[in-house]
Amino acid sequence: MTVRLLLADDHPVVRAGLRAVLDTEPDFTVVAEAATAERAVELAGGVDVVLMDLQFGAGMHGSEATAVITARPGAPRVLVLTTYDTDADILAAVEAGASGYLLKDAPPEELAAAVRTAAAGRSALAPAVAHRLMDRMRTPAQALTKRELEVLRLVGEGLSNQQISKRLFLSQATVKSHLVHVYAKLGVDSRTAAVAAATARRLIRR
Amino acid sequence: MTVRLLLADDHPVVRAGLRAVLDTEPDFTVVAEAATAERAVELAGGVDVVLMDLQFGAGMHGSEATAVITARPGAPRVLVLTTYDTDADILAAVEAGASGYLLKDAPPEELAAAVRTAAAGRSALAPAVAHRLMDRMRTPAQALTKRELEVLRLVGEGLSNQQISKRLFLSQATVKSHLVHVYAKLGVDSRTAAVAAATARRLIRR
């Protein structure tokens, strides 16, 4: 039985590389490529496994596309294949229904093995990734409230508490209050560290 | 006349992709691959063009390898091929003697054209990259020094002056001194604003 593959990555070179590595396997067939996450959603029907990058230059994020694809009945398995292994990315991908999470520096054999594992309906997490996920479960990520996120975003834009308070029609005391909660939830103790942590976890965008 | 190529990238998939895209060109031959910058330096003899990534998981940076390779007599041309186009990366690559700077999301035709341009001894800068470089030349006033950039990067990672001073073996006074200069050059007045401005201008990456 042949495994039909869809390659979703915005880099032509990476797509060519995946094709070169996977299409030579006798039981794999690359049936389509997508340069955007939107296109991947369109093409996901009729394949068995989707190899999905997370970062696309613009537009939909890979984890969003994964959620859309896996939500459908008779959906293909989605194997996330990305460059980074930040907690937030992994979490988002797994929550979106990804069957696996691989890093792009994985050797070809590992890649092929993961595709077979995913095609068989089992979970294929790279060891390093699985470990990270375990860590995460132990300390559940505190979700920031809308207001906290709003304040944090302005901090990320470089505004002072004074400026934020004016922008949001608040007192400085309130801004500080929100930030204290943000620091606690992110496990940091300064505004710059909060921005760094939130950026790494993709809570805020830049 | 055949152009002999060396592919230097730590991702097997990317190397396979480059090989797939370039080795099919009748006048190109991929004669070697390197998974590390150190290996690229070893293998650079005997090829005409090196396709060089900048980020290698560990060890030598691509721009260092580029500098070493281009410094030798009869050196091959080095074409930098990376994911990001931050000012600092581009500058470093060009200063290291790179003949071109391409982004990995470039279409295959552009890639092949750039290799031919480099092989012919001409400069091959992606339009977006060239534009950035021009910007840089036009306003050299706000150029941050290496040290200032180094400090700013750590600020962006959320470190305090205290932590930065320890990390770089400096006194806090020196860290503050660098930051004061950074603020002046970026036209801001706080560390968070400096990070925001530097990110917007692609002086630092996240």
Place this chain on the structure above:
DNA sequence: CACGGCGTCAACCTTTCGGTTGAGGGCGCA
């Protein structure tokens, strides 16, 4: 309805940061 989470704010204190002045050594370039 009582409870908890959220959003708002005040007062107070400590620590860090921002900004200034001044200064010395190293290095390249005119």
Place this chain on the structure above:
DNA sequence: TGCGCCCTCAACCGAAAGGTTGACGCCGTG
């Protein structure tokens, strides 16, 4: 041999941010 730039550091001060306690109203849920 100067000059200027870069990097380094000290001392000092005011301003901003960090941290704590306590408080009040709103709202949704058990």
